[in-house]
Amino acid sequence: MQAALDNADLLARAKTGDAEAFRVIFHRQAPGVRRFLGDLLRDDAAADEGTQETFVRAHQKLSTLEQPAALTGWLLGIARMVFFEHLRKKRRDGRAQAPEEDGPALQIDRAPNAETLMLTREADRMLEGALESLSEDRRAALLMRIDHDLGYGEIAVAMGWPLQKVKNEIHRARQKLREELQPYLEGRA
């Protein structure tokens, strides 16, 4: 089934209760969802749990998904809600600090050499640190765009934001990301 069916076929089958179709959807989509939640939560166990919760909820709400092409954005939208619930629970439990505001982004006036970013564990660690410096919403929106290749319209639906706000937030997130990556780039130069 996995190779033969596209998302539309799989969704149609899963909506009728075909468990195998939903399993295939899970195996296609779960790596992206797990990475998205890992980037937001910074906690492997919580990201695993969140991924499972996302797909359990998705299974319950499958009938509400009308556009098969919107599947990835729809799942990431559910994952984002799971993330915020997790965050609120942690805050209620007093184990988490409210994130600091991103603050004004610096103007980055040097372009990177892509070669210098190819690509080491150091770069990966740097990227993780840079992502962590973003507020949750900006991080989610940026990841949807760059890491999961959603269109701006899809992100607007998943985040519940107007399109212009999506563009503004991603722009600010990019500026902040570049600000964080700049020392790494200069060190490599």
Added chain:
Amino acid sequence: MTGHPDIEELEAFAEGAGAAETAAHVAGCAECAREVEWIKAEQALFAQRSQPQVDGLWKGVEERIANTATVPAPLLRRPHWHRRGVAAAGAVAAAAAIFFGVHANRARIQEITGTAQPKPPPVAQQDQRAPAGAAGQPPNGHHPHLDAKALAALDTAENDYRHAAQVLEAEYDSLRPQLDPALAKKWDETLTRARAQLAQSRQAVASDDARARMRVLDGYAEYLRSLRDVIQDSEEATP
């Protein structure tokens, strides 16, 4: 081209799919050329990341889906309204309990009112019996007779639904001012549609028409589901 290309055009160009006009602009604009280099660098940085292993997660998903199959779906989601003030939480939880309680007792109400739906026959049989009456109606065209007990059960159920709707509407009204205006507009539209469907189900319903009364209850149930979803999504959108 007047001004700089939109970010989406620059992203497309960075991926090698941009328009010739964008390419021409980038060739002559240091600012856009720098932006394109950054976009390429970001893409390269994210592309090298490894995919996490998820094979071990499916079993847990499968088990949880199987476990939830016997529990009404609305009960599976944690009611965020418990975090609010005690009075509001109590009221909304009570409304939810009424909603779910009435909904769970639907079979009992159907039994009392004699409106339980028989399993639909195959399509061919439906065609043969079509002249006997409209879909969903008994062949003789009469609705089931309702005694005082059945009427009382329906009245109670409808009152409970109405009360639950009022409580949930008040909860949404308290959340709405904190919402993004576009989001609030979208959810207002959702609720307007649900109210319209409810109003349609309530048109010209005789108090002793069991099937019509059940349709009204179904209309309330759908409206309450919409309210519940909107409230949950509103709370999630206002961390």
